[in-house]
Amino acid sequence: MPAGGKSRIIFKFAKTVKTAIRENKKIIFACIGSDRSTGDSLGPLVGHMLTPRIRIHDEFEVVGTLKKPLHAMNMNEVLGKYSGEEYFMVAIDASLGRSEEVGNIVFRAEGLRPGAGVGKNLGVVGHVSIYGIVNVGSALGMENMVLQSTRLGLVYEMAQEIVTIIMTGIYLSKSDNQLYMDLVETGSESR
Template identity: 45%
Template structure:
């Protein structure tokens, strides 16, 4: 993760109220960005071929099974992942097909061992592939990253050997947080209209 991204909020998945706290902060951030007048794109980055890199597709898969507002687009699921080879075409799709998009990007990341299990809500984009030294196009008005394992040495092997339980727990917290946040935002809008 680049140094210019500001962490707006960070919480470990082991905290009892992690989903609730993350949803509160996400709601605040979406409302600050006037989400009612934009089309939300939930951009879930990663691949189902690597345990450590499947966080985004798992979140996309779980969210796609839920009932969400019609102006929300989910890109990146287990069946149709967004990864290094199709990232640019998905970004072009957003620019050409979605009016006034607001992108919430979700991706796995690597970090210090003491931070494994942390979910970070960031002001700004994610930099896909940064953990494995790939230079890909940044994406996201705001971002959620989950630290799935340690960085610094043989990152591809580290991602392949990441515990699925860590990734699944993060995916559940992130999915629940996003769903709770969006339900609150859009139910509130219906109530005041």
């Protein structure tokens, strides 16, 4: 991850969570992927690691874990339960990119298109998204093979980083500490 990148992601995410909480929305973490493909397991790993950490917070819910993955075959049915205005969805998924981007974690103030990297059109998921670039995209239509051959160690480390980003963002968004609140409000980062 580029220098300062993690701090920027944390503050952007914290600001987003704070706004959703102010609007009394339940925040759904849609952790997309499959436990049957190493590269595509980023979302379920994040869901698996995140679930015990946010259990005590009623305003958050995780969908998509190693036990119950959220994938192309069940996505419409599962996410259909969370389509009302009372929900705010954070989509989390793996992505393919350029070789110099592998290992990067990206926060976007928009949803993502799961499966787009492997030629699937599943529509847009989420109000905001966090994705990890787990391997190099292929121009030869070999994306599934690339995802299958992705190193588990990289995916696991990225999942841990994303959980740290989410939990720190949640902490900052709920903090009574004025310095943290000011940083979250401005999106600034300490140097």
